[in-house]
Amino acid sequence: MRFSDLLSMSANNLRRRKLRTFLTVLGVWIGTASIVVMVSLGIGFNQLTMDQIASYGSLTEISVYSGERMNQDSKDSKYMTDDVIRQFEKIEHVKAVSPLLQVNVLMKQGAYESNTTITGVTQEYMKDIPLKEGQIPEAGDNELKMVVGNMVIRDFYNPKSSNRMFGDTSNLPDIDFMNRPMFVIFDMDAYYQAQNGGTASDGKTPIKPPKKYLLHTSGLVKGTPEEYNNYSYSVYVDIDTLKTQLKQIFKKKPIPNQPTTKKGKPYNYFIYNQSVIQVDDMKNVALVQKAVSDMGFQANSNMEWLEQSQKQAKMVQALLGGIGAVSLFVAAIGIANTMMMSIYERTKEIGILKVLGCDMNVIRNMFLLESGFIGFFGGVAGIAFSYGISFLINKFLASRFMPDMPGDLSQIPIWLSTTAIGFAIFVGMAAGFFPALRAMKLSPLAAIRNE
Known part of the structure; x- marks a missing residue:
């Protein structure tokens, strides 16, 4: 018997019992939809978690901070210098390393500071x-230019006003970063001493107010004053230009935030309390992070949070998938029941086929094809139904209860759809396997005599 004839016979047998076939397909339909929707919620939750963590910073970044180590009898700070930065760059899988040189300043524009x-x-x-808006400062530019975070404006206030609402976005100060320069005071100690009437070491000479420097803004970080990202609250400048500026301002005086010797003198090189390492791939972040930690520095990355979140997401996804699998298991019992009933009703037909010399494998394959058809039609219908349910979840439930969510709560990738259909066919044929074996074992004479 040709395979096409086998397909035709299986389809005709299912068509003759339309109601029973529909009800059995309906069970597979519901079971497949349950699994797909449940798994799609787990996938969506995992993706949303990844997007949320990525919004706080790159998943291939490692933040390194100065640690401490034991040097024989003394405990000294492990300083992060340019030599250490070069050692970081030599670590395998490291793309780039950026030291962060931070200086506290006072900014003024108009009545605000x-x-x-x-x-x-x-x-x-x-x-x-x-x-x-704007652009990043060009390399080698002798003028110190700023890239201002989108939330920096919220920290400006009028010192003469009694109503200081820090972080209030309903009444932002009249600050124009791009079109108006910013007055910046670097020597904060001298500024506050001059404000409070401080005197020099002789106790008589008043401390003069420090010089104000005029800085222009080169670019603004993307986002509104309400939209947080990893760069929102910072003001960035080129590090080499900043070093030159600080040396000119403080000369032989200690630079703020820079360590000094036991005699209170500054070092002749810059020391960083933080640096950022760019890794070539997320998979290598943990390896690089361990190498940095072994050098005596504290290393943190968003991948740590992501790995913990992914473990939780996989547990949730397995739980939801298991709940949906129960429905498909019930559907498999329905398929087995349908095929057993079909065998009892078609006992004489099976006997005739055997008497005519039909191969046992053909009889088995005929019933397997019928159960496979049920699984296929139920799987396709379940996938279509799942897309509809997913749309409703994202359109109404997610938008209502999670309005700030950046993506869809329910996500059905192509691989999930094809896998679900293939699994439904497998379940159908597995459920029909034992009924098919029973059909093979029927005695031809007993089957023919059966009424």
């Missing part, structure tokens, strides 16, 4: 900052 931290970074680091 703000205590802000200026962070010097490399050109490679600034290339990853998303901008809504």
